[in-house]
Amino acid sequence: MTQDLSKQSNRLQEGGRIDRSKPLTFTYNGKQYKGFDGDTLASALLANGVDIIGRSFKYSRPRGIVAAGAEEPNAIMQIGSTEATQIPNVRATQQSLYAGLVASSTNGWPNVEMDLMGLVGKIGGKMMPPGFYYKTFMYPKSMWETYESYIRKAAGLGRAPKENDPDIYDKMNQHCDLLIVGAGPAGLMAALTAARSGARVIIADEQSEFGGSLLSSKEMLNGKPAAEWVKDVVQELSGFDDVLMLPNSQVNGYHDHNFLTIQQHCTDQFADRAPNGQIAQRLHRVRAKWVVLATGAHERPLVYGNNDVPGCMVANAVSTYINRYGVAPGKDLVLMTSNDNAYRAALDWHDAGRNVVAIVDSRKNPQGTFVDAARDRGISIIVGSGVIEAHGSKRVSGVSIAPLNDAGDAVVGPIIKMAADTVATSGGWSPVIHLSCHTGARPVWNDEILGFTPGATYQKQLTAGAINGAFSTAQALSEGVKVASDALSQLGLAKSDVALPETEVVEEGKAMALFHIPHTKPTSKAPKQFVDYQNDVTAAGIELACREGFESIEHVKRYTAMGFGTDQGKLGNINGMAIAAKMLNQTIPQTGTTIFRPNYTPVTFGAIAGRDCGELFDPERYTAMHAWHVEHGAKFEDVGQWKRAWYYPKGNETMQQALDRECLATRKSVGILDASTLGKIDIQGKDAREFLGRVYTNAWAKLPVGKCRYGLMCGEDGMVFDDGVTSCLAENHFLMTTTSGGAARVLSWLEIYHQTEWPELEVYFNSVTDHWSTMTISGPNSRKLLEKLTDYDVSKENMAFMDWKPMTVAGVPARVFRISFTGELSFEINVQANYGLHVWKALFEHGEEFNLTPYGTETMHILRAEKGFIIAGQDTDGSVHPFDLGMSWAVSMQKPFSFIGKRGMQREDCVRENRKQLVGLKTIDPKAVLPEGAQGVLDPKAPVPMPMVGHVTSSYWSANLNRSVAMGFVKGGLNKMGERVFYPLADGRVIEAEICSPVFLDPKGERQNV
Amino acid sequence: MFHIYCPHCCEYREEEEFHAAGQSHIARPLDPDACTDKEWGEYMYFRANPRGIHHELWVHAAGCRKFFNITRNTQTYEIKEVYKVGEKPSVVADEAK
């Protein structure tokens, strides 16, 4: 079958791992193209002869595809056919092609082909020398704001979708004996060894297929093409139940204690939107007993003039496009290299039927298997030379080649020019050490391989293959077996036999340490020599930074922005360090090292969020009566994770109208509050009473069974942090209530003191918050209402204020507490939680004649403020002790044990005069409601900044009193009763208030004592 | 993210189940009222911040709710040992030996 390849001008007639019987149509920058199943977006673009895939950040220079993997700095795409499925910052080299894929250039506005930005870009370039963020835009700030949006738009950092992502993402927790990162020869061999020995193995690789470098090489293993060996190993591995194979999966983070995160692309490698019900991406959270990093190496390009013109690539990428994808990304190749290995690119190019113009080798006398192979093919080799400059603008048109001195840092002869459309370069290989750095290991420079290898680690981590500088396939395979064996013996597993496949013998000559190709002009005057493509950092920029006095590579990086792109400088960092080292007259290891942090490549927010979004973002807690509140139109507020009824508007009532009605009805007849969210802690044990005496500020020794008492809880500093009522259920049995938001903290507080300070006390704590439904009926008719539902005698004589009694309410067993947070006659009815709704409804059945009115948290706040009752956390803020609150009645300094907070509240600063104290604030204009948080001053005419004396903590409109009520702190306020304080507001008004008792209603407590 | 062995559950669990509760072995003075303000201030606020070996109190908050001690290297994040409240660490910093 012959395919129409007319549009795919660079597609080879045969070869590669693509399926020519499955053509795929895709759209790039609004134009339709064809590729094949098995292509990446990058290989398909190259097949179609698309040279320019973006424009550069600062200089707006056209850029092309440089690499074939995760290290690609230029081909950064926006993917997505609809607004909702937009994914920014996808590297075209890592995106599998699928039918209907829609991609556009991230860099380059308005159009990558037309240089509409050119003029502006050039201006931008001049305005952006190294350190331009600091030099140009920091002052004045307004300039930065002007430039920033413009630069962002022009440079194109990708954009988030404006609509909700319709896809599902999830997370999975994994445990394994061995996590192998990378499925090249080393990783596959390690996996095979471990799997045959019965270990639980996860092997992950970022590519769509396992095999790594073997997929794009022409090597033979056991006398067969390497890809066949890969196929056999993959097949065997897939037969093990305990082996999880994850292609399309990037191990992005290596965290402490061998915890690693893997981003698996499940469907976004073959569909714009996940087919119904499938997961688009999955984040695997892996706890591995041992980790094998077999992450390979990235080839380093050489730095030379105009090395960013489309057509300039790294050598290995050329081989990959030819061998794996059947794409020759040009016609006439010049290869520049400092080593033998890169010769393979020229051999592959030649064997694909294309013209190798020349191999330019910086070494005087290259010798080795690949060099011989090139000579055998009649390829011209120009030794002792370098490509000092590429020519062309939208595509390479030729090169300038010049002889170099032995050190490779000066041009020593005449320039020759040659025509070519592609320049492939190699300065050697940089091990992919990124993950090994994530846990803090410092990479170590290795002069032998001219690269950094992983440093010493505290993790249970092993490394195999090219990451160690073991660049040959034979070395990688044997290191794979070795690390697996080491891990197996650590795991106590017996190692099964594995035979190493036979490899071809390759002789390679010594590579030359070369990073930066000199030009006839000084670097600052030479054509731009790019080090970091993504951030447009040039050799001249790094030299300038060094001349300006930056000596630490970390400072040079920040000053020039080298390595700060989404590619984290995978290609450029070591070249940049070499240039800085030379400038500073140091070696590379003296200059410093390069550290990488998670994540290895950008991770979508979808994968990070997983299912923890929308209604699953945070758990919501509902009381047993929640459905009733919803049915009756309640508005809710969040209290911790609780959804509490806030108020119950009727008809068109405003919030204030509803609150006024609820407040009046409660004080006039009876209201009801769902108080189930209050924290409840069951406390038992023979020392329970002693324990209470130590954690509360007041006395508990004599509280009889059947009685309730209010208590304040303080920290060791004497400051109030929670309050509540605790009831004596039996001699060694108490029920403590806490604020709704403070329950967990209080329980933990009790536990830590019991477990670490007083383990000799026999006492036990258990949270029973969810076991009980609590409803408070409050108001003068609350007793009459309760009497309708119980036969128990709830008269004043039999059930006094602060008593609790067990009884039957609405046919179910209940604990009823006569406590009050409103100052009215109140009964707090507690029933087993699943009876809550039944009792609640029964109360309403009998409550009609009393106009029983449900009220929410807001009315509760108003009613308690009318009575001057505090809310811990609203009227306290961790800086006030009980005396500041005017609550000395709740502190017993005479208790034998020095309770928590006692010593703290006696410190010098706690007993001084003029502390801020909580007082009532009666506005002179009764209609004026102070804003909470307003700051008080004694003299509103004082010059700004006025001395402030304290803030308003609680303030409401009281329908019952037909005026505002408020509480707040005033310096020395308890001794200033009757004096005036002023609250200047942002709108210019000044509200005047009189300092008074916080108890605005029923100061004698007659309403609750009936 | 740490992998922590709870000495009460006798299992390794994820850090998410635990909360850190500060430096270990800060005993509450037996007679607080006899403490000077300075002594009380030391007890309440002053904590070590070593680079290296550190003894920390943790609680298995989403597990058994028990507090226990961890000896941890704050530089490498290695957990050297866990031990129960009331027990003494066996791994201590060099200067403490």
Ligand SMILES: [Zn+2]
């Ligand atoms: Zn536990």
